[in-house]
Amino acid sequence: MSRRQQDRVTIYEVAKRSGSSISTVSRVINGDPAVRQDNRERVLRAISELGFVPSGAARGLSRRSTGILGFVFLREEYHATRPEDPEWPGYLDVAMRAAEREAERSGYSLLLSGVRPGDEATVTALTGRVDGLMLMDEVLDEEALDRLAERFPAVWFAGRAGARTTVVRADQDAGVRALAEHLLDGPHRFTDVVAIVGPEAVSDHAARRRALEQVSAARDVRVRLWTVEPGSSGAAGAVATRLAAEPTPEVIICVNDEVAIGTVTALRERGLRVPADVAVTGFDDVWIARYVDPPLTTVRQPVTDLAAQAVRSLVRRLDGDSTDGPIVLPTQLVVRRSCGCVP
Amino acid sequence: MSRRQQDRVTIYEVAKRSGSSISTVSRVINGDPAVRQDNRERVLRAISELGFVPSGAARGLSRRSTGILGFVFLREEYHATRPEDPEWPGYLDVAMRAAEREAERSGYSLLLSGVRPGDEATVTALTGRVDGLMLMDEVLDEEALDRLAERFPAVWFAGRAGARTTVVRADQDAGVRALAEHLLDGPHRFTDVVAIVGPEAVSDHAARRRALEQVSAARDVRVRLWTVEPGSSGAAGAVATRLAAEPTPEVIICVNDEVAIGTVTALRERGLRVPADVAVTGFDDVWIARYVDPPLTTVRQPVTDLAAQAVRSLVRRLDGDSTDGPIVLPTQLVVRRSCGCVP
């Protein structure tokens, strides 16, 4: 435990050097106008000569606020499958960057914390180091989350509709509906469809699946459900197995773009062309979706906006405004080549 | 400034409730074995009954250490070009996630901070809130960085070889060499080559360019240099302009994978096939490199390992070990279809 900081310059030394009191130095640091001009200048000079930087810890202790927001996400075990697989940044990273950006605009910093699902202890501990918490996806179950949010400012990103905690999410339902209607009612009128779904426990995935089932049921189309771990490059393998065992569908609706890419790979390896033989769709519209072959038909989620809204909601709450209700942002169907509807 | 935390439970209340002193409570929190078993249990019970979470600020102040590492990166202005462009996660995000992971393993958290190039003030201010700093790419110029590193634990990620500050970087030189030799000496023996380079100010880019020039000079091959902003989706546009104005080369060596993808798009729009008409190569081997059409020949950087090493080096330094020398990790040529050497 020798994690000591250097011998820092403190406010006392600045006070001594500038011939004033620490109160005055503190006022200067914080831009209090009630300091005479000449005094202010003397203090500022001393600060820069000594290279003084105020201690965040001391300030935090005194103000009872750290100026830090926590960003809590599920720590995926990447390397799992194939060690030569490069990492796989996506949706989560975009949210992270956007959240940091918005936090900075509001005068906060963002502290990252990856946790295993259900690791309430780690999240609770974070509570002592940040002013507010933004929890991604299914970091905690809903009960634990409510327990937390009751005593601490928190928002749930991509959470379940109807949760007690403030939720910021995209309109999965409308997105899936638009996609499904395009596929079932559009030029192709697909009737033989497979949906690759993610774990039921993930709110977004559950919402997508529910919406899909509603649309298909209304049209009397039966949808075969295949379950895979989303985002794992193992998707290709899992899909290959199912393809070998079952009749090939006309279209495969994937839970997200990564899985869609894996699916395309698996189809190709079986000698099937996309979209000529099988149509494929993704979800999220990650950046690569337009660059892969074929470019993916998908549903765009406004991840950047969502993250910004989540942060703003949190900041409002910290500024004393009352808690927001759920925030729902629209999704948008993006038709590209993989569904076979455009040349 | 009403960013107040709730009325937190403090160590005093735990002490009172458990019938001991705050010293004992502190010892229990920190796992000091010199507390009798029965006492420890009483304290733990009080802690959980009250929902006590120690204040990071108070602890930080007392210990003179925050347990936080800062991750400083260049804040790119994404939205710039086309608002409908989804975000573009990549190299930086992978580094971020890996750094967080490794930091957590060492008992630290990671604080994100995006800054504009040369924004020394922001970086300096960070110094008051974290125990150590990891600076990506060209956040500060070398002089400012040395000034900082002199008084504060810092490592420079992807920095310039030979810098005074501890640098963690990949062996750009060897990677470029392997790639260039493959292209110039391999099956195709290209002689008409264009290199799309990034800004000279970025160490990694400068290193790549230098290495390329050495290899080509040794073979008497002249390389035309085209400069673009790396990572911007504007690459396609910039390349299109050059293609219209100059003779089409046999191969285009791109400064990174994103630019390579943009370049492929630009070539296609001119009706040129890749790699049949023009070969294209990338750099980094981001995850998508293998999924785009055609899969990219590129040079893999061990970003995850680099980030982990950077964090470990920082932690060693914080633990009192002396400063590390430069850490250089190998790169690896990955030959895929875009260079036309494999079917």
Added chain:
DNA sequence: GCTTGTCGTGAAAGCGCTTTCGTGTCAGGC
């Protein structure tokens, strides 16, 4: 029986800021 040493605990002094409160100074009003 006394001394010595070990063990477990509590008192109290910080850590480096912010902020309240009180005081001295000076301008303006009578």
Added chain:
DNA sequence: GCCTGACACGAAAGCGCTTTCACGACAAGC
């Protein structure tokens, strides 16, 4: 000339922890 009020500033009291130091209890050694 004195009183009042505004204005700048400093003293000092926290903020909630960690850690040193001293002390009491008790076991072991002679």
